[in-house]
Amino acid sequence: MNEARGPNRHSGESLLFLTDDQLRQGIEAMFFAYRGFTADPDRILADLSYGRAHHRALHFINGAPGTTVNNLLRILGVTKQSLNRVLRTLIDDGMVESRVGRADKRERHLFLTEQGLALEQKLSDAQRARMRDAYRAAGPEAVAGFKKVLEAMMDTDLRKQYHALREGRE
Amino acid sequence: MNEARGPNRHSGESLLFLTDDQLRQGIEAMFFAYRGFTADPDRILADLSYGRAHHRALHFINGAPGTTVNNLLRILGVTKQSLNRVLRTLIDDGMVESRVGRADKRERHLFLTEQGLALEQKLSDAQRARMRDAYRAAGPEAVAGFKKVLEAMMDTDLRKQYHALREGRE
């Protein structure tokens, strides 16, 4: 509405995607998409009396086996008290194993047990299935754009961690 | 790794974006990007002893002035008790006005007050600024792909609501 007036007027078609309405639409798309993004694992977790926090821990321990508690803390962006509660239940339930560091005995290195690996698989299968369907429906070019925008949306330090994770897997 | 073996092997480059590793990367991108997405308004809200729930309510009331409580309930996907608590504080603080319906007096129509409008502006300015920077950095084609994938990721009913909101603004 009123694209020719107001502070967001623009000369050519090329900037249409930067109007307030377009940005607002993007914000709502993020909101609704994130709901979908978490919906499938949330359903599985509810039956196990686990929450999203447990999923996140499982996900990142799986992605970087042997990671330390401090490392995980940085990635998840929560306090150690908050993570500890979640980690405690996962260790008690035999999903995660905590091994004292060899070089530095203060550190605890975290690993998924077979059981933990199975749960992580189950959760990420559900999440990947939705991701796969969305990717397939949108096509490879859209996926490239999707990642490009998401990456640009991250905080600088989070973007670094995102890249560090990728490199660790190569 | 091992793209030529395993259950996710593929014949051509065109499907590279559907490997488990690629999907995992997309999942992490969503996680980190959503953190960035909420970071700026969260900082503003913290000073006002409001939370994300207040922001969401303000956002959607602003986008559809006069909406009913039930309507908002559907969009936000929370229980009325949960919304009511948030709405109560916003009404008490003079951010939101609740008017009894004219046609149906059971319904309450929700509007932002001037003060509420100002706060919503402040919050969405911060969020839009990040969105704008990300859009600008990624370019219009990437933005188109971004929206395409996000939309495909939504639940069917949420996608309908997303479209309904867009149509309401035209």
Next chain:
DNA sequence: TTGGAATGTCAACAAGACTGACTTAAAATC
């Protein structure tokens, strides 16, 4: 007029985040 729908309220509860203070053990530094 009676049933059902929309709204609101009270109470209780849980997950998951937070802060702050403190301990233990080990490593690093002076």
Next chain:
DNA sequence: GATTTTAAGTCAGTCTTGTTGACATTCCAA
């Protein structure tokens, strides 16, 4: 060798935001 710093864990308390369940009110409609 003594001191400081770091990593992890723990205890206690708080806050937000979500949940159920029960119940009252109002009002539309069959």
